[in-house]
Amino acid sequence: MTAVTTFPEWQGQSADGMIAVCRELLEDDTYPTVRRWREAGGKVVGHFQVYFPEEIVHGAGMLPFKVRGGPVEPAQADSRFGSYLCSIVKTSLELVLSRRVELELFVTHPICDAARNLAAVWGRNFPYPCQILYLPQNPNSAHAVAYLRGEYDRLRRTVETVAGRAVSDDDLRRSLTIYNTNRALLRELYALKRDVPWLVAADEAYALMAVGGLIPREEHNSLLGRALPLLRTRDLRRHDRVRVVFEGGFCEQPPLDLLRAIARSCYVVDDDLMIGLRWILEDVSMDGDPLHHLAHAYLERSSYSPVQHDLRKPKEEMLLHRIQAAGAQAAIVTAAKMCEPGLEEQVTYTHALEAAGVPFFVSEFEENMTSFETLEIQLETFVENLLFD
Amino acid sequence: MPTTADDTIVGRGNADGARLFREWFAGLTAAAEAGRGSAYVFVMGSLAELLRTFDFPIVFPEINSLQTAVRRVAHEYLNEAEDHGYSPDICGYVKADVATQLRGGELPMGRIPKPAIAVYTNACNTYIKWAEIWERMYKVPVVTIDIPGTRAAGTQTWPGNPDFENDRAYVLAQLRELIPTLERVSGVRFDIDRLREAMGHANTMNTMWGRVLALNAARPSVFNALSDGTIYLGVANGFRGAPEGARYFTELVEELEYKSAHGIGTLTDERYRLLFIGVPCYPIFRRFTEMFTELGGTFVGSTYLRFASGGANLGFTYDLARPLESLAEGLLIGVRDAMDNMFFQTDILIQMLDDLGADGLVYHPIKSCRTVSTGLADSRRALLAARDVPSLFMESDMMDRRVVSEAQLKNRIDAFFEGLASRRAQAAIRGD
Numbered sequence: 001m002t003a004v005t006t007f008p009e010w011q012g013q014s015a016d017g018m019i020a021v022c023r024e025l026l027e028d029d030t031y032p033t034v035r036r037w038r039e040a041g042g043k044v045v046g047h048f049q050v051y052f053p054e055e056i057v058h059g060a061g062m063l064p065f066k067v068r069g070g071p072v073e074p075a076q077a078d079s080r081f082g083s084y085l086c087s088i089v090k091t092s093l094e095l096v097l098s099r100r101v102e103l104e105l106f107v108t109h110p111i112c113d114a115a116r117n118l119a120a121v122w123g124r125n126f127p128y129p130c131q132i133l134y135l136p137q138n139p140n141s142a143h144a145v146a147y148l149r150g151e152y153d154r155l156r157r158t159v160e161t162v163a164g165r166a167v168s169d170d171d172l173r174r175s176l177t178i179y180n181t182n183r184a185l186l187r188e189l190y191a192l193k194r195d196v197p198w199l200v201a202a203d204e205a206y207a208l209m210a211v212g213g214l215i216p217r218e219e220h221n222s223l224l225g226r227a228l229p230l231l232r233t234r235d236l237r238r239h240d241r242v243r244v245v246f247e248g249g250f251c252e253q254p255p256l257d258l259l260r261a262i263a264r265s266c267y268v269v270d271d272d273l274m275i276g277l278r279w280i281l282e283d284v285s286m287d288g289d290p291l292h293h294l295a296h297a298y299l300e301r302s303s304y305s306p307v308q309h310d311l312r313k314p315k316e317e318m319l320l321h322r323i324q325a326a327g328a329q330a331a332i333v334t335a336a337k338m339c340e341p342g343l344e345e346q347v348t349y350t351h352a353l354e355a356a357g358v359p360f361f362v363s364e365f366e367e368n369m370t371s372f373e374t375l376e377i378q379l380e381t382f383v384e385n386l387l388f389d
Numbered sequence: 390m391p392t393t394a395d396d397t398i399v400g401r402g403n404a405d406g407a408r409l410f411r412e413w414f415a416g417l418t419a420a421a422e423a424g425r426g427s428a429y430v431f432v433m434g435s436l437a438e439l440l441r442t443f444d445f446p447i448v449f450p451e452i453n454s455l456q457t458a459v460r461r462v463a464h465e466y467l468n469e470a471e472d473h474g475y476s477p478d479i480c481g482y483v484k485a486d487v488a489t490q491l492r493g494g495e496l497p498m499g500r501i502p503k504p505a506i507a508v509y510t511n512a513c514n515t516y517i518k519w520a521e522i523w524e525r526m527y528k529v530p531v532v533t534i535d536i537p538g539t540r541a542a543g544t545q546t547w548p549g550n551p552d553f554e555n556d557r558a559y560v561l562a563q564l565r566e567l568i569p570t571l572e573r574v575s576g577v578r579f580d581i582d583r584l585r586e587a588m589g590h591a592n593t594m595n596t597m598w599g600r601v602l603a604l605n606a607a608r609p610s611v612f613n614a615l616s617d618g619t620i621y622l623g624v625a626n627g628f629r630g631a632p633e634g635a636r637y638f639t640e641l642v643e644e645l646e647y648k649s650a651h652g653i654g655t656l657t658d659e660r661y662r663l664l665f666i667g668v669p670c671y672p673i674f675r676r677f678t679e680m681f682t683e684l685g686g687t688f689v690g691s692t693y694l695r696f697a698s699g700g701a702n703l704g705f706t707y708d709l710a711r712p713l714e715s716l717a718e719g720l721l722i723g724v725r726d727a728m729d730n731m732f733f734q735t736d737i738l739i740q741m742l743d744d745l746g747a748d749g750l751v752y753h754p755i756k757s758c759r760t761v762s763t764g765l766a767d768s769r770r771a772l773l774a775a776r777d778v779p780s781l782f783m784e785s786d787m788m789d790r791r792v793v794s795e796a797q798l799k800n801r802i803d804a805f806f807e808g809l810a811s812r813r814a815q816a817a818i819r820g821d
Contacts, residue, residue, distance in 0.1 A: 080767035082754040083784055084478065089763070110538075113514045117763035120732045123542050124771040131541040136559075137511040138535035143562030150555035151537070309517045309533060316525075340479050340759060344518045347474040348525060 066213025248334030316352030426505025434510035438630030481788025597638035599704030609654025660685030667753035
């Protein structure tokens with residue numbers, strides 16, 4: 001099920017044109033790419049943030065759809081939840097309650113206490129399978145890879161039932177090839193952002209990356225394969241902006257306009273936005289058992305986030321390393337409103353940055369916020385202090 | 390049948406629970422003053438039966454934090470943690486503990502020792518983030534015992550199923566990896582016979598805990614799940630795997646059976662039997678319960694007594710012939726059930742309604758706890774679609790008095806009871 005092209009709009013466009021249509025797609029609450037896929041007879045698997053082994057779904061010929069909230073009012077979803085919750089869980093449910101997006105399977109993860117509840121909430125509202133993929137929360141156990149391999153096999157069986165077809169190891173290897181290419185292209189995009197940030201602003205890189213959660217990965221590979229050379233040849237001048245790392249976008253996503261506001265005074269040279277798409281840092285091995293390699297890569301060749309506790313990855317040290325590796329001068333440490341892991345980590349991050357003498361700017365955001373003036377003025381003041389210090 | 394035909398045993402459980410609690414805190418204070426390191430654990434999957442065999446004083450930070458609210462000083466602790474950088478929007482238990490640590494362990498009930506190790510499950514994700522604070526503060530080992538829960542409603546697997554065996558092998562491996570760390574930190578060699586002994590006490594407690602909950606099917610109910618139940622719960626956690634805990638629950642069952650046999654209830658006129666779903670409102674703990682009891686309502690059951698006991702309600706019995714394997718299995722099944730009582734509770738509540746003969750449901754989601762509260766509104770909607778039963782839904786908090794409005798709660802509760810009375814009157818007219 002890959003014959004349909006879900007996102008043809010970028011073809012034949014300039015770099016600016018490609019970025020513009022990616023932005024439009026991200027802000028389109030009718031989810032046209034998912035609709036086109038379904039109209040062609042395809043099935044869709046929604047998976048909540050942060051990381052999901054999309055290869056297993058892709059290998060079954062279904063579309064993995066990254067559930068990460070959306071630009072919608074939670075009119076129906078509000079009545080399903082309590083008051084003190086992040087926006088992303090509400091708008092994610094709203095997408096399906098309002099039938100903007102229709103699914104055949106929904107999977108969430110124990111990334112936080114709100115997200116883990118989603119399988120139950122979703123399952124009470126829809127007849128299709130809704131479940132939790134129990135990614136290991138003790139990555140330091142020597143048995144974690146074996147356990148996760150078993151958990152992925154369980155997921156494979158669910159996916160096979162939903163797809164109505166088997167998912168062979170060869171199917172998985174073909175998918176791994178496509179996803180390895182995608183991860184390599186995203187690494188290239190981030191290298192560009194880091195090395196020549198004036199050629200691709202934070203919001204532009206984000207738009208090019210984030211559409212990957214809405215379209216088949218083959219299409220995303222084609223898009224990035226076209227965009228990267230065009231970005232490199234853009235005729236743009238370097239400006240006197242501060243190089244920063246943006247931290248806090250691992251789950252709920254800030255609005256594009258917020259990223260654009262930041263880009264007006266900063267070069268965002270690295271970030272954790274949609275980190276799940278870039279969670280695995282290297283190519284997954286193609287030899288032998290693909291589920292084992294996928295499980296191994298999740299645990300042993302991966303990034304970090306506030307929702308994974310790994311003794312080998314103290315998060316404040318990982319952030320300092322990210323700042324150093326990107327050659328950043330400062331950090332923007334954000335958290336989504338009501339995001340417990342993000343808000344807790346913010347305390348540690350700021351204490352660690354202070355101790356290391358790294359300037360930082362702290363804020364909270366919400367995916368559907370519409371006013372950025374105050375934040376932009378505060379950020380400009382922060383930047384001016386750095387530039388003229 | 391009761392072995393003691395004497396009303397003096399009535400109230401013994403509450404009195405002994407309070408005494409045990411005082412003794413426990415006196416022991417912790419003595420350990421703190423002696424500079425001993427302790428094991429920090431949480432209520433859902435504490436592994437106290439294992440940790441006791443290494444002679445650790447056991448500290449339950451959740452219980453410490455809720456005590457600050459019951460004793461009406463939580464706001465001082467919350468403010469201190471917020472001054473340290475923690476958001477008003479995170480778990481109040483965490484913040485009260487941060488302030489406790491910043492105060493050198495000082496609490497209204499005594500002083501707690503510093504951690505030498507923290508061992509916790511993933512039953513609540515905040516446990517993991519919480520332990521990271523101690524990891525950074527004290528540079529001590531923090532060990533997550535990852536317990537895979539139910540994947541979707543009604544899909545629990547059991548021994549022999551390959552998916553269950555995958556989970557069990559993972560849990561068992563983690564326990565085996567934990568033991569050398571416990572030996573190193575405590576300086577005590579692992580003794581499997583001591584573990585057997587502690588697991589034997591836990592077996593008694595598990596069996597009796599299940600019996601205690603079932604005994605509240607009596608009319609009138611023999612304990613209030615919110616007030617009396619919280620005392621029992623404190624003992625169930627603090628003395629898990631200890632002989633005092635096993636004895637307490639054996640005697641508690643004796644008391645409650647006596648009350649049941651003699652028709653002794655918690656209220657002189659029990660008019661409405663209610664289920665409580667959520668976490669208690671500790672900042673006005675006594676008053677909160679009174680707002681129901683004054684109108685003839687008593688809580689005959691709660692999800693709290695199930696999930697906050699780590700699934701002890703199942704009455705799981707460890708196989709002492711293969712202690713470690715059985716500990717892994719019991720931990721997996723118990724903690725999974727605790728999580729089911731928070732996430733996949735619809736069928737559980739329907740069963741409780743039937744078993745306990747409840748007349749209504751009180752949902753109490755709280756700002757502090759997304760684990761318990763996120764899905765309650767939807768859970769209520771699903772339950773009301775399945776059963777015609779009155780329910781009350783009111784939000785406040787377990788710690789933060791800034792979001793607890795007693796007057797608003799009282800208005801809602803009064804209206805709920807008016808509805809209960811009206812419903813009963815209409816049923817009488819219909820001759821139901």
